[in-house]
Amino acid sequence: MSCAYMQSPGLVWCSTTCTSSYPGSTICMFFVQDQVFPGVIYLTYLCVLTCCMNRPKNTEMGTKVGHEFSWLSRYAPEFCVKGENIEILETPTDFYQKLKSEAKNAQKRIVLAALYLGNGGLEEDLVGSVIDAAKKTDNNVKVDILLDYVRGSRGENNSKTMLKPLIDQYNGSDKLTISLYHTPKLRGLLKKYLPARWNEVIGVAHLKVFIFDDTFIISGANLSNDYFVNRQDRYMVFHDCGQLADYFHQLVNTVGMFSFQLVSDTNQKLTYNGDHHPFEGDENAFKKGAQESVMALIKRHLAQNALTNVKLFQEGIISKTKLGLSNFFQYSTSFLTSISNAALSLLGFDKSIVENYESSQISTHEMTQNFISQTTSDKQNTNCKFDTWVYPTIQMGLFGIRQDEVVTETLMKTFPKGSTVSFTTGYFNVTDKYCYEVVNNAANYNILLSSPEANGFFGSKGFSGYIPAVYIHLCKKFSKKVALYNRKEDISLWEYIRDGWTFHGKGMFCYLPGEKLPSMSLIGSPNFGLRSVSRDLEAQVVVVTKNPKLQQRLHDEQNYLMKHTRKITSETFQQPRYNVPRWVAFVTFFIKRYF
Template identity: 35%
Template sequence: MYKFYTSLRLCTYSKHFSFRQLSPFHSSAPRSFCLSSTLKYNSSRPSDSLHSFKPLSHNKAAFLVNSKNVEILSTPVDFYEKLKHIILNAKTRVVLSSLYIGTSEVELIKTIHIALSNNKQLQVTILVDYLRGTRAEKNGKSTAYMLNKLIKKFGSQRIKALLYHTPDLSGLKKKIYPPRLNETVGVMHIKAYMADDNVILSGANLSHDYFTNRQDRYFLFSNTKEMCDYIADLVCSISKISYSITEYIKNKKTLKNKIQCSLTADCPSPHKRPIPFRVYANQVMTKFMEDWALKARDSKTSDKFFDLKNKPQLDALEYDSMVIPSLQMGPLGIYEDQEHTEALFQILNRHSSLMDNCRTDITSAYFNFADLHTNAILNSNGVFNVLIASPEANGFYNASGISKYIPHAYTMFEKQFLAKLENKKRLEKVKIFEYTRKDWTYHGKGMWCFMDSSEPALTILGSSNLGERSLKKDLEAQFTIITKSENFQQELHANNRENYEGWQVLRVYKSGGNSFDGYRHWDSIAKFNLKIRCCE
């Protein structure tokens, strides 16, 4: 039986602090540490370092964007206010894809109601997961119940409410798995919030915590029609393999709410005929990806962006950045993002073998990275900073039932990973940070790639938690952003540094020790000379 040492966590803060790190194997005087203490940054970048990312766009959808049309939002409140703003100002279309909408989000539903009332041409499509979207919360309501009210008011021609059901929950499991537990089998996890030609890409769901004190990442793309067309077409394609809500009624005998929904005529039932469903769904999604890859190939999007002749005129370029979406739908046989991530790690590994200052920051709310990610970190020569939520900042902290043990399980995984790092002699180049902020939780995910520069030229954000579940069970969408713009690179770096506010460096593993030492040491970020205000 594992014994978790959580009482030794550092819990006393000063009003202002800088980060310090103690040696992982000695409790003596602290030593100076920068985020990548082994690096000596070069101010210049080899001309081909950005070009090395070109294989990532091979046979995929890709979009050229102007970085001036991209706004990085910092807080949950910013996210919520921008979301309401783009919905209220939408003229033709609103497409929202999320795991669920919280039943306390009366204001958000009202915002959609006002937008539909003010503009008779507006059409709204909302995609959520069937299992999470039909699960009743404490108030007896569900996402489906709330959406049905909008359908009754505006009709199914103007608002479409879609529920994706995983084919992995079928047969006996469908009958015996209770609500909440059945969601562990697999869900629709894609998060994208689009209105007209504006879209917010994030990992956040649409509920109270994500609008107040659950930190995530949020990028608002404005005036990006082609990318928004992609999002709309993605949701449209998933709608072909999802249920549409037609009615939500109350059973007069049981007084329980019951959802009435239907599939398209061609779509087999995911829980009654899972094998034919998988075949049909794979065909639908494969066609979607092939169509958009063909558009990118025909327009030579990648060639235009990576053309080295454009470098001297970067400031004059209309498009200085590129976005590459990648989908992962394991139950449907779609592994685009897995292949994309493998290709990226190969590029980073080659680069780190040539350049000693190749750094990658990787973050997730949960320390349960897939073997794809852990093996890449362990076997690379590059520098990695791993950013995760502390147990106290985990959404399951102080939860009821068995869920309350989940944060401690992740702590155990951290110990096991640190042991592997020591065996690989990688402790000096891999640092693990935990997010700690009073009364806040952390839900961010993604990557920043610095290559041989002090500024990141590539970042990844989206819905994936970077675990085995994301690869095999859920529907996920990731977005890789590559930029030539020095200004935007600095903004990405500022966003990256914001993630270190309230972080502690984790050093829990002692050489030769059998116990889990609950050390939590502060680290100094010497590179940025930061004096960070304590998050209280």
């Protein structure tokens, strides 16, 4: 390590070149006399990250940094939880019953974010469970709902009409917020002439997040009958994880800020209170405002993580490598307020975060406790050894937010040789980047996708009935690429085929070399396709665990999904059900970005 110092009255600039943990990286720190600006801990952290954004090497993934995927904290907020608090559901019925029971017993908050709410009896009962919670608490339970504007408005009997009893229950109270996101790309002639269903291909809110007090559920499932009965998806429940629930609640509320609001009148009137209307105002201004709002949330939590890590480093719970510094120092008792706007802008750092943290003569202990205290319900105490780490990732390519895409691509790049990865998607339209990483990485892959019969569009009328053929064509192209790269022995394709069922599951399981149980899983809303990375609003989590029982539960889930599968071979592609009309193969090139 080499260090260079520049000093002016009361201010010292330290530039440190690391040669140990992060070779060649430069760390910059501001000192005020013998004090350090605590916010600069975050700025320093960002400097380290900026210098280390190159592909992480497997040699960095040792136990000295907590777990094999610790590099994820460079890209996403990190939440430490106990594996025993994570429940994995298997069936759509389990999912539905969990939603109802959690909703009925909620005391503080209920958050439902999905593409849409269906209009059948099961959905009506689910809304009834939310109403029951409202009645039990005299309408004091806070209810926030986020749906897609276009999908939620399809038909006369739609998501909006299904929510009218809930609106009536709250009778104008600010304890109920129903937001409907409208993509800024659907405007002008497209909005005027694209018919229902087809207008949804332009872009939707695709988040699948459900919160009940401090219980957080993430899935790829929507809130409608098929997803409660016979459409297989994945479902993960985090109990007593208040901070993680808070993060996703804030995400839902942030998206709600630039969405329409459903107000309590008989005409189901929608109002928009944002600065820039999504389809009547300036499109670029809308996207810029949305980007700033979501990025402020991400940065705020990255800052909290950095200060939490400082505290944990002080107590010897995490290493200096995990903290991102190779030499550390004593912390300050006050904030440096003279950081220039230019420096903050250069780092992409929101100055309001610094301003919000300012306080006079706050002690080191008090400063870190402000952030640590939010996690004590999850961690019990800071001396506890945690066995599971959760990293939320957000994808809103339309707004220039590609956090999930970067994390997913980096995971694919860095799976160690000899790993086995189960990769799952209901709609096989994987981006070129992801395909490239799969065939070029040394890991073995089992890729699970829908059979033509298990595709949600199978048997649809009109052009929609040919959408399964689009995915078949893309699957065949990928299979040829696997053969071209001589990877047929270690990349296998499997089709989910189950009479009367469709398949909608998505995510990953990673078995590290020599391990019989997975230690990492991705779960959430993205389908890993072109529209997921560029058109829709998506969110998922990366779950990394050393908890043997949770690892076994993940393994059991993976086996359950594979229970109704058959391996896809060259003979499979010769079967009549895998035939692709020539015109479908031709148009796929032009339309694949919309599916």
